[in-house]
Each structure stands twice: as C-alpha cells, then as structure tokens.
Amino acid sequence: MPFDLGSTVRLAADCTDPTGVLTTAATAAVTVTLPDGSTASPPASETGTTGRYQADYVATAAGRHTVRWQFTGPAHAYTDMFDVRDAAPPALLSLADARTHLKKNDHGDDDEIREWIEACTRAVEQLVGPVVVRTVTQDIFFTSGRSLTLALTPVVSLVSVSALSPGDTSYDVQGLHLDGATGIVTRLDGGLLHGPLRAISRVGRVVVTANIRAAAKIILQHLWRTRQGPGRPQRGMDDYDVSEPIPGLGFAIPNRAVQLLDPDSLGPEVG
Template identity: 85%
Template sequence: MPFDLGSTVRLAADCTDPAGVLATAATAAVTVTLPDGSTASPAASETGTVGRYQADYVTTAAGRHLVRWQFTSPAHAYTDMFDVREAAPPALLSLADARTHLKKTDHGDDDEIREWIEACTRAVEQLVGPVVARTVTQDLAFASSRSVALALAPALALVSVDALTPGDTSYAVDSLRLDGATGIVTRVDGGLLHGPLRVTYRVGRTTVPANIRAAAKIILQHLWRTRQGPGRPQRGLDDYDVSEPIPGLGFAIPNRAVQLLDPDSLGPEVG
C-alpha cells in the first residue's frame, strides 16, 4: 500500500548464504532511490533474528521509490520498491464515508480502502472531468491564437500564465478571461495570445454534487467485491451490473454509476 508523505517506511530484507540459509552479513547497506533520481542511505541493522535486517526511512517526496539491499560475506542482494502518496491526493470520499458505505466496523482494511478511494476518484474524473479541487500546471505549445484550451475542465481559476521562451510575453491573469466549463482562455481585450506558455490553474468543483458522490460509492463497492475472488461481470441482477466495458476503464464502472454520472459526463453517453 502507498505510504503517506512524511511517514516512516520500515524497510526489511533477509540475508542468506548460497544454500538459502539466513546468515549474519559482514556488512549490510540499503540505498533508497527517490523519484527524482537522488538517493538516501538509511542505517541498516540486524534484528533479533539472525540474517534479518531492517532500516527506517522517513519519506520526503511523493512517487515511486526503489530499494536496493547489498550484503557482503555472504554476498547477497535484494531489490524492492514502495510508493508514496502526494501530500493531498485527490479523493472523492473520506475514509469515514467509505467505511460506512462498505459497512466496516474495524480499521483493519483502512489502508486498502484509501487506495480504492483514489482509484474510484480517477475513474470518476475520467468521465466527468476534475472533481477534487487542486492546482495543475500545463505547457501549451502554439505560436499565436485567439484562444487556447486547457487540458482539464472544469477549471476554477488561472494562477499564472508564463512564457516558456525567455523574452516572450507572459500574461497577468486579470488580463485573461477563463471559461471555467470549457477551459477556454482568451484575452480580455480580444487580442492574440502568443505562445508557448506554461499555465498554472485550479481545477475541480467547489462543491461535489450528490450524484457524483453516490456514483463514487457504487464504484467503490463494485471494486471492493474483487477481494472476494475471481468472477465475471454480472448482467441484469443489481446496481453493480456492467452491461458494456467503458473505453479505458473496462468493467470498472457499473451501469448505475454511469447513469448517475451522465448529467456531468464529458462526452457521449456510455454504458
């Protein structure tokens, strides 16, 4: 499961001899490679069990981390990885709401539920655009135009619009007009925009409609069922039926959720 940014990850590895028997190493070192390519080397030590080592690493960056253990005498190596969430990962549902919907009375599955919430959020936003408010950055490659279209909509506000080429024109956000529903940006005075530009803007919704929240809960319940073992999509039985796969999402979205999301859908009706 992903770790929260700033939390401590306990890294563990076994050192074995060529026969596969746990053995104390002359030296034990662990290297963590961060998403930006930089490295860290937390102190490694043998636990109370011969040949079993651990190290504690405090996370400082979001993204995938590579872990490499190296032992000598006996020579042994082990590679692993772990993921770290963003400081504020997009989530349509709170953990409390998700636990209530799944009828969970204990906290043993909380980490897994949080991961499914993030998966549900991404699926919903593929169909209706950004829902969770956040700041994004986009580079726009163009020469001159009356208008430019942001990749994500609905958009809440422009934060900055800067030239990517030194010496070219940057724009004050109050000199621009943003159509939040479409993500179209134009100049207030009607003039041309000159690129390329780097645009930082806020996306999402200030309030989340009830139909989107309800759809997210149905998708969560549908995906949670995968923990019960292999099966196949059910047809014509209940709210979690899947009649047709959705491009890019397959059978992840039940019919009822698609119907609830339809009023806010970005494209033609699916399902």
C-alpha cells in the same frame, strides 16, 4: 500499499547463505533510490531473528522508490520497491464515508480502502473531468490567436499565464476572461494571445454534487468486491451490474454509476 509523504517506511530483508538458510551477515547495507534519481542509505541492523534485517526510512518525495539490499559474508542481495503518495492525493470520498458505505467497523483495512478511494476517484474523473480541486500546469504551443483552450475542465480559476521563452509576452490574469466550463481563455481587450505559453490553473469542482458522490460510492463498493475472489467484478448483481466495458476502464464502472455520472459526462472521447 503506498506510504504517506513524511511517514516512516520500515524496510526489511533476509540474508541467506547459498543453501537458503538465514545467516548473520558480516555487513548489511540498504540503498533507497528516490524518484528523482538521488539516493539515501538509512542504517540497517539485524533484528532479534538471525539473518533478518530492517531499516527505517522517512519518505521525503512522492513517487516510486527502489530499494537495494547488499550483504557480504555471505554475499547476498535483494531488490524491492515502494510507493509514496502525494501529500494531498485526489480523493472523492473521505475514509470515514468509505468505511461507512462498506460497513467496516474496524480500522484493519483502512490503508487498502484509501487506495481504492484513489482508484475510484480516477475512474470518476475519467468520465466527468476533474472533480477534486487541484493546481495543474499546461504548456500551450501556438503562434498567436484570439483564445487558448485549457485541456482540463471545469476550471475554477486561472493562476498565471506566462511566456515559455524569455522575452516573450506574459499576461496578467486580471486582463483575461476565463470560461470555466469550456476552459477557453481570451483577452478582455479583444487582443491576440501570443505563444508559446504556460498556463497554471485550478481545476475541479468547488461543490461536488450528490450524483458524483453517490457514483463514487457505488464504484468503491463494486471494486471492493474483487477482494472476495479471483477475476473481474461479477455481472448480474443489480446496482453493481456491468453490461459492457468502458474504454480505458473495462468492467470497473457499474451501470448505476454510469447513469449517475451521465449529467456531467464528457462523452465518448474521454480517456
């Protein structure tokens, strides 16, 4: 399961001799390689069990981390990895709402439920565009034109439109008109926009409609069923029936969810 940014990640590894027997090492060192390539070396110590070691690392960056254990006396090594989620990952449902829908009365599966929430959020947004409001950056390469089009819609607001090259023209967003539904940006004075430009915008939906919330719950329930056995989600289960795969999503989206999302769908070119 991914860890939260700023949380403590407990790293663990076993040191064994060439015959596979757990053995106390003369030295034990662990190196964590962060997503940006920098490294950290938290102190490692043997636990109460011979040959079993642990180290605590506080996650300071989102993304995938590599863990490398190196032992001497005997020589032994072990490589692992862990993921750290963003400080505010897009999530269509709260953990409380998800637990209620899944009829979970305990907290034993909370970490796994949170991961499934993120997965179903991404699935929904592939069909309807951004839902959870967040800031995105887009570099737009063109010479000049009467408008530019932002790739992700709907757009809540423009943060900035600045030149990518030093000395080129940047634009005050107060002098620009934004069509949030289409992502088209034009100058209020009717002039041309000259690129290349970097546009920073807030995308998503300030109000998440009931059909989108309901679809997310159906997808969550559908995906949760994969824990009950091997293979893809089963067909022929009423609201969770999947009649045909969706490009890029396969059998992850039940028919009922697709129908609920249809009023906001971006169409067949999504993905």
